[in-house]
Amino acid sequence: MNATQRRRHVALLQATGYEDSPALTVQSTDGEIPQGRELSFAWLSGTVMTGLTSVLLMGAALYVSFQGQDTFSTAYAALNLAAPRIDQPLATDLTSKTSRLRPIAATRSDREIVEAATRQMVDGREIIRNQPFVRISATLATTSTALSADVPAYDPVAILNKTQPLTSAALDIATDVYGTDVDGEVAVNQTEMPASFVPSRAVSDQAAADFVRGMANAQFSIDGGTPALAYAALAPTLRDLATTEAASVNGVAENVTVVPKTTLATGEGPGRTERFLTVREIGPLRDTLMRNGFSPAQVGMVENTLANLMPAGGLPAGIRLRILYGPLSQFADSLVPYRMSIYRPDGAPGDRHIATVALSDNGQYVVGLQPDWIDFPAEDVEQINVGNLPTIYRSIWETGRKHDLNDDTIERIIGMFAYDIDMTKRITAGDTIEILEAGDTGEGSPDELLYVSLTLSGTQRELYRFTTDDGVVDFYDPSGETGKRFLNRRPLEGGGTLRSRFGYRIHPIFKTRRLHTGVDLAARSGTPIYAAGDGVISYYKWQSGYGNKVEIEHVNGYETAYGHMSRYADGLGVGSRVRQGQLIGYVGSTGQSTGPHLHFEIKINGNLVDPLSVKLPKDNVLAAQYRDEFDQTIAQINDLMAREPASVSVAQAN
Incomplete structure (x- = not known):
C-alpha cells in the first residue's frame, strides 16, 4: 500500500482505541515505561507447574477412591435401591443401552448315576x-468365572x-x-459239555431240507418291481433310505468354513449377563455357589451375610437362584457375581423372595433389596452376551470343573x-x-x-x-480313528496369536495384493517352535523373505515350512529325522517381517493349502481285527447313555 493508505489505516486504528506502544520485553528496565511491558518466566513456570500438580493430585485421588476400577456404579446398580416391580418380562441387561433384545439360551446341566450289571x-x-x-x-458354559480363572494357558504342543x-x-x-440286573455279585463258571449229552431234535432233516428248497424257489415282488429271490433282496435305493418323502441325505461338509448369519461381536469387551437356575436336589449352598463362579472367599462372605436371613428349617428343595455377573474391570477375562437372589419355588410373586446379596465397591457382599420380579422359566436359562462367550478351551474347563x-x-x-x-x-x-x-x-x-x-x-x-x-x-470315533491328527496346526508354544490368515492380502511391507502362502502366528521372540509332525528336514538355512527357514518332508506328499526364525535348534540340519513336538527353532523376525511371529505353511503334493482348515489324516486307526469287538463296545456305551438314571441321582444346578 502507498503512504496515503498507510496513514489512513493508522488513523482508523487510533480512532478505535489502539496505540503504538513498545514491544514486550524480558528486561524490566527497557522501554519508556519501566515495569510495564516486561515478561516473568518465573511467574509463567509457576502457573504451569501448579496446573500440572493439581491434575496429578486429582487423578491420584480418584484412582485411590475407586481402587483402580473403571466401573463405578456396581453397588448402586446391583443393590437396585427401589421397590421391586412385578410381572416384568425376562430379557435383559437393563444397565446397557441397546436397540435389540439380548438372546436367552436354555441351559442343561445334569450329572446322573447309571447302574448296570x-x-x-x-x-x-x-x-x-x-x-x-x-x-x-450339559451345555458348554457361556460365561467364564472364577471357576476356571487359574487354568493353564492353551498350549497345543503340551x-x-x-x-x-x-x-x-x-x-x-x-x-x-449284562442283559439283566443282578443283586450282589454272580460268578460264572464254564465247563465242557458231556460227550454223552445229545440235544433233542427240534426240526427233522427232511423238514429243514423242504424249508430251504421252498425259500430258494419262491419269488417275491419288491414294491411291484422285478421279482427277486428272498435271499437276494435288491439293494435299497436312496428313496428307500429316506425317513419321509421330503427327507434328504445329510452329511458333514469338509474343508468349508461355516459363517453364521449374524457375526458375533468378538471384539466387544465383557458385559453383564444373568443366570436363572433351579436347585433340584437340595444340598449345601456352598457347593451350588462354587459351581456357579463364586470363589471360596466370596462364598464365605455370602454365608456370613445370609446367616440371619435363611429360613429356620433351611432352604427348601427346588429353590430358584438368580445370579447377575459382570467384570471387575474392562480388561478382565473372568466375570464375578455382582448379585444373587434366592427365591422359594412356589407362592405369590411378592412372597417368594428369601434374600438378596450384592457386591459393593469395596469387594464385600452386603444385603440388597429384591430386584424387579420376573417369571422364572420352566427350564434353566442364561442371558447371552456375545462379549462374554469364552473360547472352546476355556468353556470346556469351566464346564468340567462345574461337574x-x-x-x-x-x-x-x-x-x-x-x-x-x-x-x-x-x-x-x-x-x-x-x-x-x-x-x-x-x-x-x-x-x-x-x-x-x-x-x-x-x-x-x-x-x-x-x-x-x-x-x-x-x-x-465310530469309524475307528483317534482324534489325533497327522500334523499339528499351530506348532509353537502357546499356539501363538493368529495375525494373518492364508489367502490373498495387502502385503504389510510392499503394499501390493499378494497370496499369503501360510498363516502368521504371532508370539514373543524366542518362543519355541516344534515340528508339526514326524518327518525329515529338507531345507535348513536362510531364504530371501522368509529369513531363517526350515522345511520338513512328511509321508504321503505332505510338507511343512517354518519361517522368520530367530535361530535354529542345536544339532539339526538337512537330513535330520524329527518327531512330532520336537524343538526345531525359535520365533523371530528375520527376513521380510514387521514383528516376531511364525510363518507356517503346509503343502500337499506340492500345492499350498490353508493350515487351519485343511482336512488332515488321522494319526492312528484301529486295526481291522478289532472292528467287531469295537462295534460291540459302541453299542454297550450307547446303551448306558440311553438308560434311565439310578434311584439316587444328582442333578446339579446349572
Missing part, C-alpha cells in the same frame, strides 16, 4: 456285578503329552453290559479334540458336551473316562474308549 474278569473268573457309571449331559495312549492294565474298565471332573480328565478331553478343533475360537450358544465315566465301586478307584461327545455349531464328534489285546487304551 457288567461282566468282568477277576483273577481268571468271570463275574457279573453291578457297576455305577457317571453320566454328564497337549500332545495329554493324548498319549494309556497302557496300565488297571485302567481296563468293563463295559460289557467335579478332575483336571487330568479335562486336559485329556481337550487333547482328544484339539487336532480337529481350533480351541481358540469362541463357542456358540447351545454347544453341548456329554461324558460317561466308570464310577467308584467302593474300592477307592477313581472315575475313568469311557465316552465323550462334543457338539459344536451342530456338528457332533464322538470318541469311545477301547482296549486292544496288548493292553493299550485309547479313544476312537
Whole structure:
C-alpha cells in the first residue's frame, strides 16, 4: 500500500482505541515505561507447574477412591435401591443401552448315576456285578468365572503329552453290559459239555431240507418291481433310505468354513449377563455357589451375610437362584457375581423372595433389596452376551470343573479334540458336551473316562474308549480313528496369536495384493517352535523373505515350512529325522517381517493349502481285527447313555 493508505489505516486504528506502544520485553528496565511491558518466566513456570500438580493430585485421588476400577456404579446398580416391580418380562441387561433384545439360551446341566450289571474278569473268573457309571449331559458354559480363572494357558504342543495312549492294565474298565440286573455279585463258571449229552431234535432233516428248497424257489415282488429271490433282496435305493418323502441325505461338509448369519461381536469387551437356575436336589449352598463362579472367599462372605436371613428349617428343595455377573474391570477375562437372589419355588410373586446379596465397591457382599420380579422359566436359562462367550478351551474347563471332573480328565478331553478343533475360537450358544465315566465301586478307584461327545455349531464328534489285546487304551470315533491328527496346526508354544490368515492380502511391507502362502502366528521372540509332525528336514538355512527357514518332508506328499526364525535348534540340519513336538527353532523376525511371529505353511503334493482348515489324516486307526469287538463296545456305551438314571441321582444346578 502507498503512504496515503498507510496513514489512513493508522488513523482508523487510533480512532478505535489502539496505540503504538513498545514491544514486550524480558528486561524490566527497557522501554519508556519501566515495569510495564516486561515478561516473568518465573511467574509463567509457576502457573504451569501448579496446573500440572493439581491434575496429578486429582487423578491420584480418584484412582485411590475407586481402587483402580473403571466401573463405578456396581453397588448402586446391583443393590437396585427401589421397590421391586412385578410381572416384568425376562430379557435383559437393563444397565446397557441397546436397540435389540439380548438372546436367552436354555441351559442343561445334569450329572446322573447309571447302574448296570457288567461282566468282568477277576483273577481268571468271570463275574457279573453291578457297576455305577457317571453320566454328564450339559451345555458348554457361556460365561467364564472364577471357576476356571487359574487354568493353564492353551498350549497345543503340551497337549500332545495329554493324548498319549494309556497302557496300565488297571485302567481296563468293563463295559460289557449284562442283559439283566443282578443283586450282589454272580460268578460264572464254564465247563465242557458231556460227550454223552445229545440235544433233542427240534426240526427233522427232511423238514429243514423242504424249508430251504421252498425259500430258494419262491419269488417275491419288491414294491411291484422285478421279482427277486428272498435271499437276494435288491439293494435299497436312496428313496428307500429316506425317513419321509421330503427327507434328504445329510452329511458333514469338509474343508468349508461355516459363517453364521449374524457375526458375533468378538471384539466387544465383557458385559453383564444373568443366570436363572433351579436347585433340584437340595444340598449345601456352598457347593451350588462354587459351581456357579463364586470363589471360596466370596462364598464365605455370602454365608456370613445370609446367616440371619435363611429360613429356620433351611432352604427348601427346588429353590430358584438368580445370579447377575459382570467384570471387575474392562480388561478382565473372568466375570464375578455382582448379585444373587434366592427365591422359594412356589407362592405369590411378592412372597417368594428369601434374600438378596450384592457386591459393593469395596469387594464385600452386603444385603440388597429384591430386584424387579420376573417369571422364572420352566427350564434353566442364561442371558447371552456375545462379549462374554469364552473360547472352546476355556468353556470346556469351566464346564468340567462345574461337574467335579478332575483336571487330568479335562486336559485329556481337550487333547482328544484339539487336532480337529481350533480351541481358540469362541463357542456358540447351545454347544453341548456329554461324558460317561466308570464310577467308584467302593474300592477307592477313581472315575475313568469311557465316552465323550462334543457338539459344536451342530456338528457332533464322538470318541469311545477301547482296549486292544496288548493292553493299550485309547479313544476312537465310530469309524475307528483317534482324534489325533497327522500334523499339528499351530506348532509353537502357546499356539501363538493368529495375525494373518492364508489367502490373498495387502502385503504389510510392499503394499501390493499378494497370496499369503501360510498363516502368521504371532508370539514373543524366542518362543519355541516344534515340528508339526514326524518327518525329515529338507531345507535348513536362510531364504530371501522368509529369513531363517526350515522345511520338513512328511509321508504321503505332505510338507511343512517354518519361517522368520530367530535361530535354529542345536544339532539339526538337512537330513535330520524329527518327531512330532520336537524343538526345531525359535520365533523371530528375520527376513521380510514387521514383528516376531511364525510363518507356517503346509503343502500337499506340492500345492499350498490353508493350515487351519485343511482336512488332515488321522494319526492312528484301529486295526481291522478289532472292528467287531469295537462295534460291540459302541453299542454297550450307547446303551448306558440311553438308560434311565439310578434311584439316587444328582442333578446339579446349572
